[in-house]
Amino acid sequence: MSKIANITFGEYIRQLREEENLPLRKVAAELDIDTSTLSKIEKNERNANEQIIEGLSKIFNIEISVLKVHYLSDKITYQLLDEENGIEILKVAEQKIKYHKQQSEK
Secondary structure (H helix, E strand, O other): OHHHHOOOHHHHHHHHHHHOOOOHHHHHHHHOOOHHHHHHHHOOOOOOOHHHHHHHHHHHOOOHHHHHHHHHHHHHHHHHOOOOOHHHHHHHHHHHHHHHHHHHHO
């Protein structure tokens, strides 16, 4: 898990692509998106969507849940980055998630 914390979603995607020696244009073509769009995702200048995440999962043979952890943790991080009590907000949110899951199991 610590590896996830030290790299952004875009950096992770670029790393996967480079490890497979796949050119940007080939991965973009398989995702049916422009090369510039994939480049922006890799540079964290644009967000991926569910369809792109699913496609990346298939291309790199990685569980979609792994990609979602990277992607959603980035979204939450950027949302709370400038908040004075961002860590406290995360802790409270974690407790709320646990509470809601318990409620839905009843």
